[in-house]
Amino acid sequence: MTTRTAPPGELTDLIGGSPAGTALRDRLLTALATDRTPSADAADDRARHVHRRLRLLAGNLPPVAELLRDPEQLAVLSECAALVEPPLYMAVINHYVLCLRSIVALTDDPAGIGAPWRALATGRTKGLFLLTEIGEASSQLGIRTTARFDPATGEFVLSTPSAGAAKFSGVGGSGVPQTAVVCARLQVGGSDRGVFSFVVELTDDAGPLPGVTVSPTVEAPSLPLDYALVRFDGVRVPYRQWLRDGARIDADDAFHDPLGGPDARLARTLSVGQALWATLPSAVAAVARQCSVQALRFSAHRRAHGRLAPGARLLDLRNQQHALLGALAESFALTCAGRSAQGLWARRCAADGHGASGPRAEGMTFSPWTAVDRPLAVLKAVTVRGAVRVAGECQHRCGLAGFLGPNGLDGYRRCTHVFETAGGDSQLILMDAGRTLAQEKDGGQPAGPLPDVPADRSGWWPAVARAQEARLQSDLHRTVRQRTRTVRQRSQAGRTGLGLWNPLLAAAQELGEAYGTRLVADTVAATVASVRDPELRFVVETLAALYGAVEARRSAGGLLATGTLAPAAVRALPEVIDGLCDQLLPHLPLLWEAMGAPQDVVPAPLGADDYAAALYTHLDR
Numbered sequence: 001m002t003t004r005t006a007p008p009g010e011l012t013d014l015i016g017g018s019p020a021g022t023a024l025r026d027r028l029l030t031a032l033a034t035d036r037t038p039s040a041d042a043a044d045d046r047a048r049h050v051h052r053r054l055r056l057l058a059g060n061l062p063p064v065a066e067l068l069r070d071p072e073q074l075a076v077l078s079e080c081a082a083l084v085e086p087p088l089y090m091a092v093i094n095h096y097v098l099c100l101r102s103i104v105a106l107t108d109d110p111a112g113i114g115a116p117w118r119a120l121a122t123g124r125t126k127g128l129f130l131l132t133e134i135g136e137a138s139s140q141l142g143i144r145t146t147a148r149f150d151p152a153t154g155e156f157v158l159s160t161p162s163a164g165a166a167k168f169s170g171v172g173g174s175g176v177p178q179t180a181v182v183c184a185r186l187q188v189g190g191s192d193r194g195v196f197s198f199v200v201e202l203t204d205d206a207g208p209l210p211g212v213t214v215s216p217t218v219e220a221p222s223l224p225l226d227y228a229l230v231r232f233d234g235v236r237v238p239y240r241q242w243l244r245d246g247a248r249i250d251a252d253d254a255f256h257d258p259l260g261g262p263d264a265r266l267a268r269t270l271s272v273g274q275a276l277w278a279t280l281p282s283a284v285a286a287v288a289r290q291c292s293v294q295a296l297r298f299s300a301h302r303r304a305h306g307r308l309a310p311g312a313r314l315l316d317l318r319n320q321q322h323a324l325l326g327a328l329a330e331s332f333a334l335t336c337a338g339r340s341a342q343g344l345w346a347r348r349c350a351a352d353g354h355g356a357s358g359p360r361a362e363g364m365t366f367s368p369w370t371a372v373d374r375p376l377a378v379l380k381a382v383t384v385r386g387a388v389r390v391a392g393e394c395q396h397r398c399g400l401a402g403f404l405g406p407n408g409l410d411g412y413r414r415c416t417h418v419f420e421t422a423g424g425d426s427q428l429i430l431m432d433a434g435r436t437l438a439q440e441k442d443g444g445q446p447a448g449p450l451p452d453v454p455a456d457r458s459g460w461w462p463a464v465a466r467a468q469e470a471r472l473q474s475d476l477h478r479t480v481r482q483r484t485r486t487v488r489q490r491s492q493a494g495r496t497g498l499g500l501w502n503p504l505l506a507a508a509q510e511l512g513e514a515y516g517t518r519l520v521a522d523t524v525a526a527t528v529a530s531v532r533d534p535e536l537r538f539v540v541e542t543l544a545a546l547y548g549a550v551e552a553r554r555s556a557g558g559l560l561a562t563g564t565l566a567p568a569a570v571r572a573l574p575e576v577i578d579g580l581c582d583q584l585l586p587h588l589p590l591l592w593e594a595m596g597a598p599q600d601v602v603p604a605p606l607g608a609d610d611y612a613a614a615l616y617t618h619l620d621r
Helices: 009-016 019-034 042-059 064-069 071-084 086-106 115-122 262-299 318-352 368-395 399-405 410-419 426-441 460-490 497-530 532-552 556-562 566-570 573-595 611-619
Strands: 124-132 146-150 153-159 168-169 178-189 189-203 212-213 229-238
Touching: 009 019, 009 071, 009 178, 009 532, 019 042, 019 071, 019 124, 019 168, 019 460, 042 086, 042 124, 042 178, 042 318, 064 071, 064 086, 071 086, 071 262, 071 318, 086 115, 086 124, 086 153, 086 189, 086 262, 086 410, 115 178, 115 189, 124 168, 124 532, 146 318, 153 189, 189 212, 189 229, 189 262, 229 611, 262 318, 262 368, 262 573, 318 368, 318 426, 318 573, 368 399, 368 410, 368 497, 368 556, 426 460, 460 532, 460 556, 556 566, 573 611
Parallel strands: 124 178, 146 178
Antiparallel strands: 146 153, 153 229, 168 229, 178 189, 212 229
């Protein structure tokens, strides 16, 4: 088969999305690449640098209302920021995905908020989302910041009752106007009415506004942003800046909420997370692709002097092929998952206009996230973990070069790793997903024998992933029923949910991971099935098969424990991976042309044909 050196349009569309998405990506990347002002180290200078870049993006984006209605455009914005400058991506998430999305989703008329909305929409003010409180774990389920309604003025009085209720976010630095969506517990007539969001102006050019206290900057070396603690002392918020989402307070101070309860209201308030989970997979997939392409190019050009084969390329070594071609295959799978997450959220948007599904308060146990949207939350968790693996493996396989700042891999690894906790703790998401799956009525169906598909075919891994999920779900469902029956028989007074689930947390997380693995495997299978071009179909089928074989080898212990795979099948995997690597190697130029960012956009020396010369050039700038 003759191999192409330039990607066909279908591959470009598969990786890059629609023509409109590609055009927006080109515009944003060009704007960011043209702006070569270096980032500063001092906190105040970093804050101004990030704000300037946000304004640059705002000038090249569609109007906010249009942007926030289109999952693909929001995902493209996320990808571009994450590729070019990971700290900027965190600011983009706060400003667009969480702050502005909250306003659009939770109020009928954003313009009715007035000047704060106009400043946010144009980028004159940097937007933040203040949810997490510093003092306790799972603080989202126990928000202590209060917003007391004052009937005399029709305003809300925002207060932080203790140091532990201080909010934590990237609000440090000075000289930058900032406005936040603050999640606080609404109190009307002395009663708790649940957690709502409020638009609160925090700082202007001179610093914090009256009643707002911002701590000195808290350093977070893994991601150089200016984090700080924020406290409120009687800050007055106008009624129009309450994101009330259909709730109201009548003239007689009677409170009405169409959702009917605090847990349902909390789930709705936090439904803004759907926008993050729908776009974060695409962003981390873009980062994973870039890591893989750069590490592969580096290995393809780098010679080694080991005595077994002096002068051989690093990429001639089987262990390097397994690691880096496996990373490329996983980044392809993450790309498919990112497209699927966008599609899920687009369907949510089509259903209700905002992309916020109905709350399921009964799903809140370890965290609120799976109650908001289980598939999207789990896709967030598993794609982030996949990107962390890819970035870490690529960094390791590049030796010292993988740790040098100009090459970018260390920054990408740290950025992806942050999202294990940020955006909803991945471990809690997976445990909650496993717990709810185990308690579903049918408890899953025992898996039958695997289809007779060879392990080097793209259909093998989806079948394995489905079988593994079914076995784990059936086993945990049965265990929960047995333990529940035992508790009832013993009549153990005071037996709590933790008493039932504490011994099963690892099993719940394992089931949640299997569910997420199956979601990704299904998205890869659907993508492969959609490809029409024969040569491209061969390439993506090989990528999909390699992804499955590498995943099976990585998770062999669990697959053997459940009996999903036999020992002989696991022992055969290295040879399967060898054969798939051999099939992919001739197509590498095609793949890294399609899957990597242009060199002028991400000018890391690592991806250059002559690495040493490129590194010298970079250092001499």
